[in-house]
Structures are given as C-alpha cells and as structure tokens.
Amino acid sequence: MSTLEIRDLHVTVDEADGSVKEILRGVDLTIASGEVHAVMGPNGSGKSTLAYSIAGHPKYTVTGGTVTLDGEDVLAMSVDERARAGLFLAMQYPVEVPGVTVSNFLRTAKTAIDGEAPKLRTWVKDVKQAMDDLKMDASFAERNVNEHFSGGEKKRHEILQMELLKPKFAVLDETDSGLDVDALKIVSEGVNRSLAQAGPGVLLITHYTRILRYIKPQFVHVFVNGKIAEQGGPELADSLEETGYDRFLSPA
Numbered sequence: 001m002s003t004l005e006i007r008d009l010h011v012t013v014d015e016a017d018g019s020v021k022e023i024l025r026g027v028d029l030t031i032a033s034g035e036v037h038a039v040m041g042p043n044g045s046g047k048s049t050l051a052y053s054i055a056g057h058p059k060y061t062v063t064g065g066t067v068t069l070d071g072e073d074v075l076a077m078s079v080d081e082r083a084r085a086g087l088f089l090a091m092q093y094p095v096e097v098p099g100v101t102v103s104n105f106l107r108t109a110k111t112a113i114d115g116e117a118p119k120l121r122t123w124v125k126d127v128k129q130a131m132d133d134l135k136m137d138a139s140f141a142e143r144n145v146n147e148h149f150s151g152g153e154k155k156r157h158e159i160l161q162m163e164l165l166k167p168k169f170a171v172l173d174e175t176d177s178g179l180d181v182d183a184l185k186i187v188s189e190g191v192n193r194s195l196a197q198a199g200p201g202v203l204l205i206t207h208y209t210r211i212l213r214y215i216k217p218q219f220v221h222v223f224v225n226g227k228i229a230e231q232g233g234p235e236l237a238d239s240l241e242e243t244g245y246d247r248f249l250s251p252a
C-alpha cells in the first residue's frame, strides 16, 4: 500500500508581465493506492496547476507545503525521479515529441522507470494487448508521440502509458475533455483495467461529471479558487451535476 500526501500546498506562477500570482492556496489531499479521488471545479480554479505541481513542471513554484510519497519528499525529486518513484501525469495538453515513435517512447519510459529493459517478448505482447484493449490500430505504435494526434488519440495514448508503466499514482487531468461517448468509454475502461490490475491511486481531475459514470470515485473534492472548498463521497458529484459550481463561487 502506498500513500500520496499533499499538505498545505501553496504554488505561484510567474506572469508574462513579471508579476507573481498565487494559484494554489493551501491544498490538503491524501490518496492511498487503489483509491479514486475526483477533483472537480470551475475553469481557472487551479486544477491543472495542482497536476503540474505534483509532476514538477518548472513553471510552477512551490512556496509552501509538502508533497510526499510514502514519506519521501516528492518536491525534492527531479521530474525523472518522480516518474521512477511511481508518479504518472496525463497532461491536459500533451506535448509533441518529434522523431520519437510511440513504440520507442513506451519502451524507453518503461526501461527508465523499472531500471532495466523489459523482456522483449512479453513486452511486445503486453503492448499489443493494451493497444487492442484501447481499440488502437497497430500502426499507431510507429507514429511520432502526439504528432498530429487527434484529441481522442492523445487521451488513448496516455491511458496506454498508464496501463504499461503501472504507476503507483496517476494524475489524469481532464482525460475526458474532447472525447465522444464511445472514446470516453474506451478510455474509462482502460483506467478501470489499470485499477483492477495494478491498483494505483488515481487523481481524476475533471470539470464535468460525465466521466464519473464510467470511473467511480470513492472521494470527490470540489476545487475552487486554489483550494478544496468541499469534499465528500460520490453523492457530491451527483449534486454538482444538478447545481453546478455556482454555490461555491462567492457573488461578485
């Protein structure tokens, strides 16, 4: 069993005009292996900032608080060390990796994370199985990472990584955005397979309740203005579906 613990996290970004803006204003969140936590909130509330901060994106400066994985200081780790420690982040806006095929990318990432190259025969089989499960054509493996990928292909590629890299914790930032119902189902089934097989803790960041019909969170956190405004069980998502975020936003 593993625990990812976020304590009183404060994060700033540098604005284009040189000013510094505080985005996260004291976030507390504890996730154990096998748990699904939905983080829901209005646009601009800082959800992606939370994801990037956990991942170690250089644009985001942690000014206070802690993030630990089984007691280890995540904030002291490089981005690579975070991945090797078992953290996985699926970006809301994935970057292109020109000249690197999906196949090579996955194998390189797997080797880096495990500290040794995967056994070729089982690896090829595992990749094929995972791609079949996600209804991805075999030719996808020879395309360059995220280059000319459609929105749906990017999301499937992220879940493919999650299934093969078997992280301890996965942060999925708006994995549902831009997916039609069929693609949403395929992607959600991939996450559920990962949960059943490897049992990672999942931080499922979303603006909409739609994905929660397919991936069932045990915990729901409403994120407003850089912190958690309310938390509860799945019923909280149901009430958000009806009322939206208005009741959490103070009148102007």
Ligand code: ADP
Pocket: 013, 014, 015, 016, 023, 041, 042, 043, 044, 045, 046, 047, 048, 049, 050, 059
């Ligand atoms: P969400 O994912 O909930 O929509 P974000 O974390 O993307 O929210 O953004 C929260 C706030 O931080 C927004 O006001 C956004 O403009 C600002 N912000 C986020 N990232 C940056 C950045 N790299 N540079 C400047 N401002 C940023």
Ligand code: MG
Pocket: 008, 010, 025, 026
């Ligand atoms: Mg504080």
Ligand code: MG
Pocket: 047, 048, 049, 092, 173, 174
């Ligand atoms: Mg976002």
